[in-house]
Amino acid sequence: MPAINVSKALDQSHASRVFDLSEMPLRELNQALHNLTPGSNETAWEVLHPKGSHSVAVGVDQPITIDVRGSVGYYCGGMNDGSSITVHGSAGPGVGENMMSGSITVKGDASQYAGATGKGGLLVIEGNASSRCGISMKGIDIVVQGNIGHMSAFMAQSGNLVVLGDAGDALGDSIYEARLFVRGKVESLGADCIAKEMRPEHLELLQGLLDRAGVTGVKAAEFKRYGSARTLYNFNIDNADAY
Amino acid sequence: MTYRNPPTTPRKSATFDDYTLSEIRRAAATGIYDIRGAGAKRKLPHFDDLLFLGASISRYPLEGYRERCDTSVVLGSRHAKKPIELKIPITIAGMSFGSLSGPAKEALGRGATLSGTSTTTGDGGMTEEERGHSQTLVYQYLPSRYGMNPRDLRRADAIEIVVGQGAKPGGGGMLLGQKISDRVAEMRTLPKGIDQRSASRHPDWTGPDDLEIKILELREITDWEKPIYVKVGGARPYYDTALAVKSGADVVVIDGMQGGTAATQEVFIENVGQPTLACIRPAVQALQDLGMHRKVQLIVSGGIRNGADVAKALALGVDAVSIGTAALVALGDNDPRWEADYNELGTTAGAYDDWHEGRDPAGITTQDPELMKRVDPIAAGRRLANYLKVMTLEAQTIARACGKNSLHNLEPEDLVALTIEAAAMAGVPLAGTNWIPGKNGF
Numbered sequence: 001m002p003a004i005n006v007s008k009a010l011d012q013s014h015a016s017r018v019f020d021l022s023e024m025p026l027r028e029l030n031q032a033l034h035n036l037t038p039g040s041n042e043t044a045w046e047v048l049h050p051k052g053s054h055s056v057a058v059g060v061d062q063p064i065t066i067d068v069r070g071s072v073g074y075y076c077g078g079m080n081d082g083s084s085i086t087v088h089g090s091a092g093p094g095v096g097e098n099m100m101s102g103s104i105t106v107k108g109d110a111s112q113y114a115g116a117t118g119k120g121g122l123l124v125i126e127g128n129a130s131s132r133c134g135i136s137m138k139g140i141d142i143v144v145q146g147n148i149g150h151m152s153a154f155m156a157q158s159g160n161l162v163v164l165g166d167a168g169d170a171l172g173d174s175i176y177e178a179r180l181f182v183r184g185k186v187e188s189l190g191a192d193c194i195a196k197e198m199r200p201e202h203l204e205l206l207q208g209l210l211d212r213a214g215v216t217g218v219k220a221a222e223f224k225r226y227g228s229a230r231t232l233y234n235f236n237i238d239n240a241d242a243y
Numbered sequence: 244m245t246y247r248n249p250p251t252t253p254r255k256s257a258t259f260d261d262y263t264l265s266e267i268r269r270a271a272a273t274g275i276y277d278i279r280g281a282g283a284k285r286k287l288p289h290f291d292d293l294l295f296l297g298a299s300i301s302r303y304p305l306e307g308y309r310e311r312c313d314t315s316v317v318l319g320s321r322h323a324k325k326p327i328e329l330k331i332p333i334t335i336a337g338m339s340f341g342s343l344s345g346p347a348k349e350a351l352g353r354g355a356t357l358s359g360t361s362t363t364t365g366d367g368g369m370t371e372e373e374r375g376h377s378q379t380l381v382y383q384y385l386p387s388r389y390g391m392n393p394r395d396l397r398r399a400d401a402i403e404i405v406v407g408q409g410a411k412p413g414g415g416g417m418l419l420g421q422k423i424s425d426r427v428a429e430m431r432t433l434p435k436g437i438d439q440r441s442a443s444r445h446p447d448w449t450g451p452d453d454l455e456i457k458i459l460e461l462r463e464i465t466d467w468e469k470p471i472y473v474k475v476g477g478a479r480p481y482y483d484t485a486l487a488v489k490s491g492a493d494v495v496v497i498d499g500m501q502g503g504t505a506a507t508q509e510v511f512i513e514n515v516g517q518p519t520l521a522c523i524r525p526a527v528q529a530l531q532d533l534g535m536h537r538k539v540q541l542i543v544s545g546g547i548r549n550g551a552d553v554a555k556a557l558a559l560g561v562d563a564v565s566i567g568t569a570a571l572v573a574l575g576d577n578d579p580r581w582e583a584d585y586n587e588l589g590t591t592a593g594a595y596d597d598w599h600e601g602r603d604p605a606g607i608t609t610q611d612p613e614l615m616k617r618v619d620p621i622a623a624g625r626r627l628a629n630y631l632k633v634m635t636l637e638a639q640t641i642a643r644a645c646g647k648n649s650l651h652n653l654e655p656e657d658l659v660a661l662t663i664e665a666a667a668m669a670g671v672p673l674a675g676t677n678w679i680p681g682k683n684g685f
Contacts, residue, residue: 030464100392234438
């Protein structure tokens with residue numbers, strides 16, 4: 001029976017597990033990620049040459065880190081539940097869609113529907129996000145360091161959307177209880193979305209979000225808060241023009 | 244004695260009939276469109292307009308109680324590692340916890356499980372009662388994504404991406420404030436008591452090219468184990484079927500306009516979408532044109548009531564049918580035993596459709612803790628199982644009479660139509676003729 005070199009085995013377990021998508025199919029990557037069990041030593045993963053692949057690292061449910069070296073297509077980190085994913089590039093539509101917990105950071109820009117329907121966790125876009133950012137969000141926190149496009153936070157139910165730059169048309173249309181914080185200009189507000197008073201608890205909440213997102217040199221007091229006027233919560237014929 | 248001209252009989256307008264007049268008065272009084280549950284109530288060409296020919300000199304029957312007539316069906320064999328096998332080709336359609344009470348959902352799961360078939364979640368996510376009592380559970384993936392999470396996705400037996408439904412192709416879900424209880428609000432991440440109007444479009448994909456990528460994502464999350472259905476309302480059945488197949492669906496579900504809803508505008512239910520009968524042949528044709536008939540399974544719903552409807556749908560090329568309204572009736576919906584309560588609500592047993600108000604005397608379409616006690620999930624589940632058994636026996640009776648040892652061997656050649664409309668829609672000859680309208684140049 002060969003002797004086991006304990007120190008070498010430990011070294012290997014702590015090294016990143018590298019997955020090169022130019023050599024291995026996407027299916028094997030996601031299956032390997034899903035095969036992880038609680039307490040696994042394989043806590044650091046690196047994905048090379050994503051080249052715009054869709055569904056990279058979807059449905060991960062273990063507290064691991066995944067560094068994706070390049071840009072990804074649709075739904076990167078979809079339904080993420082606990083892992084910390086960093087995209088060292090830009091992300092296609094639906095990055096972090098329906099995230100449950102954990103975090104996703106996009107170093108570049110994100111396309112449409114970033115963080116759509118997210119239930120929890122933190123999504124950070126260091127560049128800009130396109131239209132419908134945070135659509136139907138249900139508890140996720142989203143921090144966009146650049147601008148966001150039109151119809152963002154459409155029907156947003158819960159959670160926080162923080163935008164350091166500007167927001168496009170119809171921000172927060174038909175919004176429920178999500179909170180929107182925008183530092184720059186808002187092109188227009190959607191139906192039932194209004195500017196709201198920034199109270200101390202909001203400043204505290206926002207500062208916490210900025211800290212978690214690693215944003216420095218920006219003060220919570222520079223933002224305006226937007227949310228639901230709650231006039232469309234129950235049908236009223238006199239509001240028919242807003243429907 | 245004075246002569247009086249004979250009076251004419253008072254005559255009501257066929258155009259402005261009593262119902263229409265009452266609706267104009269209601270609209271004028273309230274300023275809001277009428278919302279109700281269930282599907283289209285107007286008379287439509289339907290399975291009643293088709294007849295089976297049965298056996299004759301050239302076709303011989305199977306013995307009614309002795310020769311086997313298979314009823315099983317496998318769904319999802321195209322891509323899924325774990326396709327589902329059902330004992331009968333009748334499934335329970337998606338109905339949400341929220342629109343239905345917990346006991347009603349449990350009863351559906353019990354009845355389906357006793358019958359060896361599947362039941363389906365709805366626009367409120369998956370409940371423990373439902374998962375626990377359903378051997379085979381289809382998990383709907385809806386535009387609202389209420390309660391959607393990867394854990395439930397993985398413990399589902401199949402995933403149904405809902406693009407639309409027959410009662411309202413192009414409309415989103417609706418659950419009015421009366422039914423948003425604490426538990427329903429919690430599951431949907433919404434404030435209690437608000438009118439919940441779900442999105443009509445999916446938030447993160449539009450069009451068939453995106454759908455293909457979305458299906459890939461769901462397959463990757465579930466390691467390619469689960470069959471993926473795509474459900475559409477009866478709008479453009481030929482192209483919707485073709486595009487669902489192109490997008491990678493394992494199963495296509497088409498819901499005609501008689502298919503029910505928990506709550507939608509009356510004008511939508513009665514005026515948008517096509518009858519179930521009109522949807523089947525175009526959908527089957529699309530599958531045949533793509534060489535995918537029987538490889539991608541087709542499920543049809545909307546107005547399926549008995550074994551004859553099942554047999555006719557299967558003869559037209561469908562792999563399975565789905566029932567919603569009929570299943571609720573089996574549980575006890577619109578039962579005359581609650582007539583006094585229906586009268587109090589200004590209606591009568593058989594006509595009650597204000598399911599959105601949450602005051603259902605039968606305790607099915609409600610979140611009222613007292614009313615929902617009227618549903619005993621064990622007894623109601625048993626009634627559903629009985630009903631499914633009867634439907635299956637009826638369909639087998641017809642199939643054997645047509646000489647078929649499997650329900651799936653029924654074919655359009657076994658059918659004729661009673662009306663020109665049904666003949667054109669079903670693509671079978673008008674009874675007594677060899678005329679199929681639209682075929683052979685006339």
